[in-house]
Amino acid sequence: MLTLCNEDQVTTAKNILKSVQPMLISILPLSHKLRFKGLGHFHERILYASIEPDARLSKIVQILKFKFGKAGISLEGNRNVFVPHVTILKGTSKDFASHEHVQKKLTNVSTANHKLGEQSVQSLVLYSRFLPKDVDGTYHKISTVENSLKSLSSTLPKKLLQRVDHLFDSEKVCEDDRNELQELFQSGDAVKLDKGVTRLTELYSSSVNKMVVIMRGISGSGKTHLVENSVEACDYRDGYVYCSARQLFHKTGGSILDAAELNIAEAYCRSCFMDALATERFFVVVDGVHTKCWDYAVYKYLARAFGYVCRVLEIRVTDPEDIKVCLQNNTSGVQLEELLEAVQDWEDDPEATVIEPWFNKPDTLKHKAISLKQLLLAT
Secondary structure, eight states, X not given: OOBOOSHHHHHHHHHHHHHHHXXXXXXXXXXXXXXXXXXXXXXXXXXXXXXXXXXXXXXXXXXXXXXXXXXXXXXXXXXXXXXXEEEEXXXXXXXXXXXXXXXXXXXXXXXXXXXXXXXXXXXXXXXXXXXXOOTTSSOEEEEEEEOOHHHHOTTHHHHHHHHHXXXXXXXXXXXXXXXXXXHHHHSOOHHHHHHHHHXXXXXXXXXXXXXXXXXXXOTTSSHHHHHHTBHHHHHOGGGXXXXXXXXXXXXXXXXXXSHHHHHHHHHHHHHHHHHHHHTTOSEEXXXXXXXXXXXXXXXXXHHHXXXXXXXXXXXXXXXXXXXXXXXXXXXXXXXXXXXXXXXXXXXXXXXXXXXXOGXXXXXXXXXXXXXXXXXXHTO
């Protein structure tokens, strides 16, 4: 539940929902089912079906709370512990209390703990409790974000079909598998598209000959400098692709100002990334701060679908003096308070390769370029 005080906050909430879409698709895909088991009630007024504990759903809830909190949107009134459920019926306490047989039945069904089925999460919806209800009696929808790969990119099914044709031509999938995948990717159905990605990942494992490298580190830590001076950037030419949300604004001469523009920049970065995967570029870099692991979850998800090995290279900065150097180095206009906030919010990735800032070893890149691939595969 959100408290949105004005239209600006409504717009902010809609932009946050849009920004969560890639995370929803990669963390809680349509192939993942929530399991309903048992019934419960809130204050003998609302009867609901319970959802079994689910780590993926909890992660999406964590992301939403974090993003809304950072945007200054009030979460007051929410329960400390999120209780995922599906409402079955509503009434008043008087309605339940005045009918002894209803109260007895309510107690019985609440303790039975029957399995009720399963369902995927198809969308995130922002409703208004104050605008007039829709004709069907439900709250009015303000914004909807679909859990669909096609919503992420309208050209993605075509790119996946290219991938299938390439695998078939190189005799890595048989004709029956190719036909099955083609049918799924051409269906236009979100569930079938998701099923096709899962099936494609199962059929063909990632190849070390194709690598995605995700760079993470606070602004000014030297991510871009390291990449630009790598063997891959200097020698690979057509096989190398660099993707960053900043590229869009460098082209226009502007800078990222708000959440809406940031969503556009991230979408541009994902588009460049998917183009690189579809054209079988063998070394693709995604550069960003990536404070949280969920910031790059969609890149790892797509990389697996296209048969890429995915590695995370983190430049870790925690020392106060190093943070000051990062402040001097960064060219994005990031202030010290923002750098400190990023360090405070930082989430460890146990699978990442962690190195110290390049400016602590200034002679490292003077004598020869570093191979990012060799650095990552050696650890």
